[in-house]
Amino acid sequence: MMAKLQPVRGTHDLLPADARRHQHIIAVFRDIAERYNFGQIETPIFEFTDVFDRSLGETTDVVTKEMYTFIDRSGDSLTLRPEQTAGIARAFISNGLAQNLPLKFYSHGPMFRHERPQKGRQRQFHQLDVEILGVAEPQADIEVIALGSHLMESLGLTDKVMLELNTLGDTDSRKAYRDVLVEYFSDHKADLSEEAQDRLGRNPLRILDSKDKNDRAVVAGAPAMSAYLNAASTDFFASVVDGLDALGIAYQRNEQLVRGFDYYTHTAFEFTTELLGAQSAVLAGGRYDGLIESMGGQPTPGIGWGSGIERLAMLLEFVPEANRPVVIVPIGDAAAKQGLLLLQELRHAGVTADMGAKGNVGKRMKQANKANANYAILLGDDEIAGGVVTLRDLDGGEQTEVARDVIVSQLSNRA
RNA sequence: GUGGCUGUAGCUCAGUUGGUUAGAGCGCCGGAUUGUGAUUCCGGAGGUCGCGGGUUCAAUUCCCGUCAGCCACCCCA
Numbered sequence: 001m002m003a004k005l006q007p008v009r010g011t012h013d014l015l016p017a018d019a020r021r022h023q024h025i026i027a028v029f030r031d032i033a034e035r036y037n038f039g040q041i042e043t044p045i046f047e048f049t050d051v052f053d054r055s056l057g058e059t060t061d062v063v064t065k066e067m068y069t070f071i072d073r074s075g076d077s078l079t080l081r082p083e084q085t086a087g088i089a090r091a092f093i094s095n096g097l098a099q100n101l102p103l104k105f106y107s108h109g110p111m112f113r114h115e116r117p118q119k120g121r122q123r124q125f126h127q128l129d130v131e132i133l134g135v136a137e138p139q140a141d142i143e144v145i146a147l148g149s150h151l152m153e154s155l156g157l158t159d160k161v162m163l164e165l166n167t168l169g170d171t172d173s174r175k176a177y178r179d180v181l182v183e184y185f186s187d188h189k190a191d192l193s194e195e196a197q198d199r200l201g202r203n204p205l206r207i208l209d210s211k212d213k214n215d216r217a218v219v220a221g222a223p224a225m226s227a228y229l230n231a232a233s234t235d236f237f238a239s240v241v242d243g244l245d246a247l248g249i250a251y252q253r254n255e256q257l258v259r260g261f262d263y264y265t266h267t268a269f270e271f272t273t274e275l276l277g278a279q280s281a282v283l284a285g286g287r288y289d290g291l292i293e294s295m296g297g298q299p300t301p302g303i304g305w306g307s308g309i310e311r312l313a314m315l316l317e318f319v320p321e322a323n324r325p326v327v328i329v330p331i332g333d334a335a336a337k338q339g340l341l342l343l344q345e346l347r348h349a350g351v352t353a354d355m356g357a358k359g360n361v362g363k364r365m366k367q368a369n370k371a372n373a374n375y376a377i378l379l380g381d382d383e384i385a386g387g388v389v390t391l392r393d394l395d396g397g398e399q400t401e402v403a404r405d406v407i408v409s410q411l412s413n414r415a
Numbered sequence: 416g417u418g419g420c421u422g423u424a425g426c427u428c429a430g431u432u433g434g435u436u437a438g439a440g441c442g443c444c445g446g447a448u449u450g451u452g453a454u455u456c457c458g459g460a461g462g463u464c465g466c467g468g469g470u471u472c473a474a475u476u477c478c479c480g481u482c483a484g485c486c487a488c489c490c491c492a
Contacts, residue, residue: 006465006483061490065416083492111492116416118486127492195489211488259491270492281492308492331450365452373452380450394452 010115010123016322021313022126024320026108028154029128033106036147038130041105043087045112049077055086055295056261066113068123080112083261084129084306085288086295092133093297101134101300108309120279120311128283128312131304133292138236140303141267141287142243148271148283148305149249160315161271161282163250165241166257168205168268169225169233171290177228178204188218208256225255233266240267259284263291267303276311283307323352326411327368331361331380339379342389342407349412369394375411 007013014022030040049069068080081087084107097103107129114123130147132140145163152158168174182204189197193212200207208219229237244251251269259268268286276282285305292300326346330339339355346353356367361378368376378390389407392399402410 009483066490113491115490116488117484118488121491125492206490278487279491284492306492311492329451360448361450362448362452365450367452369452376452378451382450390450392451397452399451 010117038104038106049079103133119277126309128307136301138239164254165251167237169229173233263288324374325352326375327373328355329364
């Protein structure tokens with residue numbers, strides 16, 4: 001391999017076939033999000049570091065060791081966004097959007113995390129994202145999950161993913177449970193892994209989804225989160241579940257499901273798969289009623305999810321084909337000019353068309369074949385003199401003369 | 416950040432028990448075919464054997480380091 005010009009670790013070029021796959025996912029997503037009456041929002045791919053520090057939780061791994069943070073020429077600390085929600089929350093506050101509640105946003109674009117790459121994990125990756133701001137009712141939870149489910153269905157991934165669902169309860173419930181959990185884990189501290197012992201002080205809920213065998217044994221005996229939910233939290237979750245049932249959206253309760261960022265409350269969910277190696281989450285999100293307030297805005301409930309485009313792409317069986325071009329094969333100098341004109345007419349008429357820059361007829365026909373062209377248009381002195389064009393069907397091999405003045409409409413109608 | 420495996424042509428891979436000019440298939444370019452595309456035939460280009468250092472008369476091969484890829488841990492989309 002060339003040693004010199006390498007892409008930065010964990011980044012990838014999307015060549016046309018991959019780019020088409022990504023664009024297909026994005027197109028399906030946009031179509032569905034628009035049908036759910038979400039509006040597109042684009043926030044910058046970098047923000048003041050503070051935006052992420054304060055929102056994600058200072059002890060989370062993303063903040064402590066995965067952010068791409070740098071000092072710009074003005075001396076400000078900036079960070080490439082590791083996720084989308086914080087940026088949207090910031091935009092909500094910056095633009096004074098509290099006047100327009102409720103708001104439904106969708107977005108997509110690159111995210112950055114400084115992690116060791118592996119299957120389904122890159123340093124620059126792309127996410128789809130939806131957020132609903134200003135709706136405290138379970139209907140928003142249901143709608144956002146339904147949108148995710150709809151997306152899976154439209155991408156043909158329903159059989160490959162499973163919806164896992166949990167509730168973290170409101171702030172009071174979460175705090176109560178946390179205290180009980182810390183007490184329980186402290187009693188079993190000796191049996192926990194080093195990682196888990198470390199997390200006990202920082203983020204005890206995360207011990208629940210540890211993969212360590214010993215940890216799992218301890219977790220199995222831990223008090224259940226559901227037992228510590230207050231009435232309001234229990235009712236809220238019951239409403240979410242009712243809604244999903246009514247819509248026929250299957251899910252599996254997973255009481256160990258804990259999301260990575262501190263801002264989550266109530267509903268937490270993930271569409272997971274077993275087909276991506278160690279990575280399981282394909283689409284994940286939850287409710288974050290305290291986030292905007294903690295960032296300095298008016299108290300505003302929110303819920304949303306993010307979904308990794310690369311991960312979706314790896315599961316996708318459908319690979320969209322590129323348009324097959326019509327390729328013009330000019331023969332002679334006069335035809336080269338006439339060819340350019342015809343090329344322009346075809347393109348303006350909506351036909352994917354191309355014309356090579358050099359080569360004799362044989363060479364050009366080979367090029368047309370390689371370009372996966374469905375038709376070749378041969379244009380030489382004979383055709384020009386007769387006011388026609390020779391249209392060759394490259395799949396069947398039939399060749400016919402078509403009047404020059406109808407060829408464009410004939411081909412555009414076919415497409 | 417930690418660990419395991421792997422780096423030979425654009426791609427997929429052989430190979431050298433350390434020894435003159437490192438191979439194949441596919442792909443690419445040209446010709447047979449300057450008005451006709453799979454195929455076929457002929458010819459050609461393309462490698463400082465990831466990079467750096469060490470051992471050796473000699474390293475693509477052995478050793479060390481480094482970078483990268485893959486996979487896993489951690490964590491997450």
